[in-house]
Amino acid sequence: MRARQDGPGRRWLGLTAVAAYGFLYAPIAVLVALSFNASRLSATWEGFTLEWYVRSAANPAVLLALRNSLVVGAATTVIATAIGTAAALAVHRHAFRRIGAIEAAMMLPTVAPEIVLAASLLLLFAAVGLRLGFTSIVLAHVGFTVSYAYVVVKARIAGFDRSLEEAAMDLGAGPLRVFLHVTLPAILPAVLAAALLVFALSIDDYVVTSFVAGVGATTLPLQIYSMVKSGVSPEINAVSTMLLLATAMLLVAAFLLEQGRSARAAAAPALVGFGILLAPFVLVGPPAAAGDRVLNLYIWSNYIAPETLAKFEQRHAVTVNVDLYDSNEALLAKLQAGNAGYDVIVPSDYSVQILTAQGLLQPLDHTALPNLRHIDPSFLDRPYDRGNRFSVPYFWGTTGIGYRQSRVAGPIDSWHALWDPRYRGRVLMLDDAREAFLAALKRRGHSLNTTDEVTLLAARDDLAAQRPLVRVYNSTNFEDVLLSGDVWVAQGWNGQFARAMEQDPDIAYVIPKEGSELFIDNLAIPVGARHPALAHRFLDFTMEPEIAAEICRTMRYSSPNRSAWPLLPETIRRNPAIFPPADVLARLELVRDLGEATVLYDRLWTEVKSR
Numbered sequence: 001m002r003a004r005q006d007g008p009g010r011r012w013l014g015l016t017a018v019a020a021y022g023f024l025y026a027p028i029a030v031l032v033a034l035s036f037n038a039s040r041l042s043a044t045w046e047g048f049t050l051e052w053y054v055r056s057a058a059n060p061a062v063l064l065a066l067r068n069s070l071v072v073g074a075a076t077t078v079i080a081t082a083i084g085t086a087a088a089l090a091v092h093r094h095a096f097r098r099i100g101a102i103e104a105a106m107m108l109p110t111v112a113p114e115i116v117l118a119a120s121l122l123l124l125f126a127a128v129g130l131r132l133g134f135t136s137i138v139l140a141h142v143g144f145t146v147s148y149a150y151v152v153v154k155a156r157i158a159g160f161d162r163s164l165e166e167a168a169m170d171l172g173a174g175p176l177r178v179f180l181h182v183t184l185p186a187i188l189p190a191v192l193a194a195a196l197l198v199f200a201l202s203i204d205d206y207v208v209t210s211f212v213a214g215v216g217a218t219t220l221p222l223q224i225y226s227m228v229k230s231g232v233s234p235e236i237n238a239v240s241t242m243l244l245l246a247t248a249m250l251l252v253a254a255f256l257l258e259q260g261r262s263a264r265a266a267a268a269p270a271l272v273g274f275g276i277l278l279a280p281f282v283l284v285g286p287p288a289a290a291g292d293r294v295l296n297l298y299i300w301s302n303y304i305a306p307e308t309l310a311k312f313e314q315r316h317a318v319t320v321n322v323d324l325y326d327s328n329e330a331l332l333a334k335l336q337a338g339n340a341g342y343d344v345i346v347p348s349d350y351s352v353q354i355l356t357a358q359g360l361l362q363p364l365d366h367t368a369l370p371n372l373r374h375i376d377p378s379f380l381d382r383p384y385d386r387g388n389r390f391s392v393p394y395f396w397g398t399t400g401i402g403y404r405q406s407r408v409a410g411p412i413d414s415w416h417a418l419w420d421p422r423y424r425g426r427v428l429m430l431d432d433a434r435e436a437f438l439a440a441l442k443r444r445g446h447s448l449n450t451t452d453e454v455t456l457l458a459a460r461d462d463l464a465a466q467r468p469l470v471r472v473y474n475s476t477n478f479e480d481v482l483l484s485g486d487v488w489v490a491q492g493w494n495g496q497f498a499r500a501m502e503q504d505p506d507i508a509y510v511i512p513k514e515g516s517e518l519f520i521d522n523l524a525i526p527v528g529a530r531h532p533a534l535a536h537r538f539l540d541f542t543m544e545p546e547i548a549a550e551i552c553r554t555m556r557y558s559s560p561n562r563s564a565w566p567l568l569p570e571t572i573r574r575n576p577a578i579f580p581p582a583d584v585l586a587r588l589e590l591v592r593d594l595g596e597a598t599v600l601y602d603r604l605w606t607e608v609k610s611r
């Protein structure tokens with residue numbers, strides 16, 4: 001009778017549990033499944049393959065990042081476990097008066113928002129002048145893992161009988177001997193559990209690391225994110241699956257030790273975990289040692305092809321480290337935080353002006369830049385950098401709308417298309433304050449450099465009203481989202497749409513009739529660059545006509561290098577998406593630094609995004 005009564009309730013409980021677990025694990029299951037998908041596109045299953053695993057293990061950037069993660073993880077583990085253990089022993093031994101306060105202080109980093117921790121660590125490092133790199137990452141990781149080590153060790157030693165230590169002392173053993181021969185063996189499982197947990201936390205961390213990592217110290221999670229930005233999806237799935245599995249195994253081992261199981265029981269998962277992390281090095285050998293000469297490049301995603309970088313590396317026998325970003329604001333924030341260690345950066349017009357005003361750029365040595373003569377004079381000596389004292393043009397381009405012709409009613413020619421209710425859920429907007437606002441402002445006939453508050457408030461309301469139509473805000477691989485069919489009308493930059501048009505003739509690009517932005521993106525050398533001479537060589541290299549033509553051919557943004565123009569195929573030279581006609585150019589404006597009003601844009605943009 002009872003069983004029957006309980007039946008439906010129990011069934012419900014079971015179903016809810018399955019649903020809850022399904023919800024928790026579905027994303028992971030999809031990721032793992034897709035890591036074996038032979039197709040590059042996630043939408044179609046084309047059979048089982050291990051290709052992405054092989055490829056990612058042979059990818060030098062992944063290997064280097066994995067090695068960095070292991071080095072950071074190992075150093076963090078030793079330091080944090082030692083401190084955590086010492087703290088746990090101290091608290092166990094001494095009856096501190098304010099034990100509550102001590103415990104709370106110890107636990108704070110585990111509950112403090114990670115982003116706050118990350119930002120404050122960055123400020124601290126900047127204040128003491130610590131160059132961002134391995135040391136800063138390890139210090140930061142120790143900062144947030146020590147509490148976990150403390151908790152794990154403390155829980156296990158609660159029952160540790162101190163009389164053993166006292167007996168050993170009575171027999172004449174010194175404190176070190178007592179620790180090594182009595183205390184440590186007794187608490188070893190707890191210490192090992194803490195060490196495994198610390199290692200897993202360190203190897204997994206993204207948020208804190210992304211703030212405090214300098215160039216050349218890219219860890220695996222940072223590498224995965226930068227791969228996401230450049231859109232190599234199947235390899236990301238493979239790398240992420242491996243990382244997930246390795247961490248899970250280490251956590252299982254830590255859990256078994258914590259539960260008081262024997263070290264032997266925990267050894268198997270721990271070995272599998274470390275085995276996964278070390279396997280790539282066994283299979284394909286250690287990553288090529290970075291030559292002592294490196295160039296640290298911080299550049300927009302989709303802005304330079306690997307083959308072009310390889311040419312520079314070969315010619316000068318150097319290694320180029322590349323980090324990517326997708327907005328001027330990200331670049332400015334990184335440089336303003338200080339000590340980023342980049343040799344070459346790619347600020348847009350107005351950002352050159354901001355960085356120069358803040359004294360963050362080095363004056364260029366024009367005698368080291370003979371190829372500057374190939375740049376068309378119309379791109380030189382512009383108001384944001386008179387005499388090109390701090391920057392040389394790299395690419396120019398436009399903001400416009402890429403769209404799928406078969407999905408829209410007739411050719412699109414206006415910013416209004418991005419507010420057209422027929423495209424509800426099929427609109428993509430750049431994830432960038434100035435860019436999104438320029439669409440709203442131009443649509444109503446205003447300048448994209450408007451600082452008038454009433455006009456800007458109205459633009460904010462327009463952008464907020466547009467939100468239900470917007471599928472996603474994306475400044476990285478917006479052209480892929482259009483290609484995949486997920487969106488039909490997308491705001492974005494010309495070069496990537498020009499590449500998409502090549503892959504799918506159903507895609508078109510238009511610069512709306514109300515006008516838009518013309519940007520000039522430039523190479524510059526930040527103050528504090530470690531390799532300024534090599535940086536000049538890189539600048540000059542990109543201005544060689546052959547190289548400039550290659551950069552334009554591969555990336556499809558517009559080249560300011562007039563000696564490169566004759567080297568380009570007709571299809572590029574005559575493509576209005578890449579080189580628009582004069583009447584269209586006449587409708588374009590450069591974005592200017594708006595000084596005080598920048599804060600207003602930021603605030604209104606946050607309001608749009610958070611409403």
Ligand code: N2P
Binds near residue numbers: 300301303476519521
């Ligand atoms: C490259 C974006 C073009 C830069 N991904 C716009 N300034």
